[in-house]
Amino acid sequence: MNEKIRSQLYQDAKQWIKEAGTTIREKINDPLIVDTKSNPNDLVTTMDKETEKYFVNKIKTKYDDHQLLSEEGFGDKVKSLDGTVWIIDPIDGTMNFVQQKRNFAISVGIYHDGVGEIGFIYNVMDDVLYSAIKGEGAYKNGVKIPPLKEKVPFEKAMISLNHFWLCENRLVEEEVMQELVKTVRGTRTYGSAALEFAYVAEGIMDGYLTMRLAPWDIAAGIVIVNEVGGVTTNVAGEKINMLVNNSILVCHPSIQKTIIKDYIIKGKKRLGHN
Ligand code: IPD
Ligand code: CA
Ligand code: CA
Ligand code: CA
Numbered sequence: 001m002n003e004k005i006r007s008q009l010y011q012d013a014k015q016w017i018k019e020a021g022t023t024i025r026e027k028i029n030d031p032l033i034v035d036t037k038s039n040p041n042d043l044v045t046t047m048d049k050e051t052e053k054y055f056v057n058k059i060k061t062k063y064d065d066h067q068l069l070s071e072e073g074f075g076d077k078v079k080s081l082d083g084t085v086w087i088i089d090p091i092d093g094t095m096n097f098v099q100q101k102r103n104f105a106i107s108v109g110i111y112h113d114g115v116g117e118i119g120f121i122y123n124v125m126d127d128v129l130y131s132a133i134k135g136e137g138a139y140k141n142g143v144k145i146p147p148l149k150e151k152v153p154f155e156k157a158m159i160s161l162n163h164f165w166l167c168e169n170r171l172v173e174e175e176v177m178q179e180l181v182k183t184v185r186g187t188r189t190y191g192s193a194a195l196e197f198a199y200v201a202e203g204i205m206d207g208y209l210t211m212r213l214a215p216w217d218i219a220a221g222i223v224i225v226n227e228v229g230g231v232t233t234n235v236a237g238e239k240i241n242m243l244v245n246n247s248i249l250v251c252h253p254s255i256q257k258t259i260i261k262d263y264i265i266k267g268k269k270r271l272g273h274n
Contacts, residue, residue: 001084001112009063009084009110010118010133016058017106020051020090021124028101028125043094048072051090051106059086071216081114081242087219093192101125107194109219111242119223121194130198130224138201138227148203148229151254157184157206159251160196164211171211171235171247172267180263193248197221200250201228207251207259209235215242221250231256235264 024047033046052072059068063084068075070088078085086108091097093104102125110118121130130145132138138145165177181187188205190196193213199205201224219242222232234240235247237260249259 001117006117006133012062013108013110013118013120014131016055017108017120017122020054020106021122024051024124032098034098043098044072045094045098048091048094052088055088055090069215071214078243081111085111087111087215089194089216092194092217096191103190103192105192105194107216107220109223111219116219116223119220121198121220121224123195130201132224132227134223138224140202145202145228148252152206152252154255154258155183155185157255158186158188159184160188160190160199160205160208162189162210165209172264173270176263176267176270193217194221197225197250200230201225207255208248209259210248212245213248214245218248225250229253236260
């Protein structure tokens with residue numbers, strides 16, 4: 001992607017994200033209409049929809065040849081990653097937004113011909129913006145995030161994972177995942193995939209493991225984590241397809257093999273899967 005265009009896109013996206021964040025903060029105590037989608041805990045609010053519409057309007061006005069892949073359905077039916085595609089989650093962590101009024105993020109990834117060029121994750125209530133341009137490093141509120149440290153021993157690792165891994169599930173035997181929890185130093189569940197990616201980039205978490213995420217949950221995070229030397233694959237260690245849902249393993253490179261071999265593959269085998 002042309003440097004000048006990329007830099008303009010970065011500036012525009014940053015400004016629009018900050019503006020959208022300001023609006024959310026101003027309205028945080030306004031009455032909310034909360035609807036449900038696929039199940040009673042799959043929430044969507046007027047704020048998710050309004051924020052997405054705000055981005056659609058800004059992007060389509062200035063960049064009418066760009067495509068927009070976003071959660072709440074106001075974007076395009078994106079079938080290919082050719083050209084420039086904005087991949088947006090207007091509010092990642094809607095349950096946190098509704099129940100806690102914090103711990104949620106705006107996530108914006110900009111891809112060109114399938115390559116992640118720009119990523120932004122904005123923790124709205126804390127006013128913390130994680131950003132990255134491919135090849136130029138990752139930043140937290142404008143301060144460069146250092147590359148991930150050389151090695152993380154598995155028993156000293158902090159891993160984000162959803163507690164469903166520890167319940168009976170179709171992917172891995174839960175006892176094997178319970179072993180993982182007992183082996184590592186600590187585990188956390190933050191409830192916003194985008195923020196969990198950002199924490200891995202920042203080096204305050206060493207990995208994030210999740211069964212099924214949509215492109216808008218991960219598009220920005222992938223760009224940011226890659227810039228500090230983290231690995232971003234599915235739980236089998238394969239490349240992520242940005243047009244479908246994927247399982248996700250994002251982590252420090254030194255613990256990737258252990259997680260895949262000793263837990264994912266082993267947990268699958270124990271269920272009788274190959
Ligand atoms: C959700 C959050 C959550 C993850 C879910 C996502 P949403 O996104 O990222 O942490 O576990 O799978 O769907 O719906 O709040 O944008
Ligand atoms: Ca959602
Ligand atoms: Ca999301
Ligand atoms: Ca969302």
